[in-house]
Amino acid sequence: MNKATGAVKGKRVAIVCGVPMDMGNCPVRDVMDNIGGKWNSLMILSLADGPLRFSQLRRLIPDISQRMLTQTLRDLQRDGYLNRTVYPTQPPSVEYSLTDLGRSFLTLLKLFVDWSLENHEAIQKARAEYDEVP
Amino acid sequence: MNKATGAVKGKRVAIVCGVPMDMGNCPVRDVMDNIGGKWNSLMILSLADGPLRFSQLRRLIPDISQRMLTQTLRDLQRDGYLNRTVYPTQPPSVEYSLTDLGRSFLTLLKLFVDWSLENHEAIQKARAEYDEVP
DNA sequence: CAGTATCCACCCAGATACTG
DNA sequence: CAGTATCTGGGTGGATACTG
Numbered sequence: 001m002n003k004a005t006g007a008v009k010g011k012r013v014a015i016v017c018g019v020p021m022d023m024g025n026c027p028v029r030d031v032m033d034n035i036g037g038k039w040n041s042l043m044i045l046s047l048a049d050g051p052l053r054f055s056q057l058r059r060l061i062p063d064i065s066q067r068m069l070t071q072t073l074r075d076l077q078r079d080g081y082l083n084r085t086v087y088p089t090q091p092p093s094v095e096y097s098l099t100d101l102g103r104s105f106l107t108l109l110k111l112f113v114d115w116s117l118e119n120h121e122a123i124q125k126a127r128a129e130y131d132e133v134p
Numbered sequence: 135m136n137k138a139t140g141a142v143k144g145k146r147v148a149i150v151c152g153v154p155m156d157m158g159n160c161p162v163r164d165v166m167d168n169i170g171g172k173w174n175s176l177m178i179l180s181l182a183d184g185p186l187r188f189s190q191l192r193r194l195i196p197d198i199s200q201r202m203l204t205q206t207l208r209d210l211q212r213d214g215y216l217n218r219t220v221y222p223t224q225p226p227s228v229e230y231s232l233t234d235l236g237r238s239f240l241t242l243l244k245l246f247v248d249w250s251l252e253n254h255e256a257i258q259k260a261r262a263e264y265d266e267v268p
Numbered sequence: 269c270a271g272t273a274t275c276c277a278c279c280c281a282g283a284t285a286c287t288g
Numbered sequence: 289c290a291g292t293a294t295c296t297g298g299g300t301g302g303a304t305a306c307t308g
Contacts, residue, residue: 067291067292080264123164127213285294
């Protein structure tokens, strides 16, 4: 028993729109982590126009470290958003491409990007107003 | 100059769908942080059906700490997603409600939730397949 | 009731070096 | 080319105690 929150261990259930949500195993959070990660959604957007190789992605996203590029690609591959295809050339080349799931998510992501661009100014304004408090 | 990535300090620009994106000041990332935070989107969903007070939100989301509840509400208020109304009763009661911006975002969020529920199984399956590698 | 204020553990992500 | 390995700092979020 958690004294601070009153939550019972192993049964962390929030009520959202009248529907109980198990926060311990939440489908939405699962997906949210894929969009929320620092590079994940940018990666999916980068692959929108077609497959790219590791080094191409590196050049496309200049300020990602090799470590993070690898890890982000792994995570997205693991969750089924993209394919990893190895061509046995010398030296090896590896191509990444969106799966059907990835493309499905991409349409959602684009809505999200559009909304962001439309409302970015309003958010900045709200933020500025909040910050200039007396 | 960043040797590891080749990025020039202060000019971190990724090319997304052919469009240069300044990663230092990205509108999309700005919004992403609001959905990506651990409690942010859950908070907006919780306020979907009408205004709620601090303690009501606490009960609705059992496993959020007081600190995080306060901080999440502040962040969302600052960015213009919700209003904070103080009623000068004794003891004081404070009501939180969605702004127009918040409601606009809510519609997007609902699409996101729907997609998550529809595709959660596919993701779990992909994950399981990836993990059972030889 | 509706918060602040502290302290702290953890993990994410960056830097760097090395490899098949 | 396409990674892995290791070290490390900073930020996020949790626990706890106190307050107008």
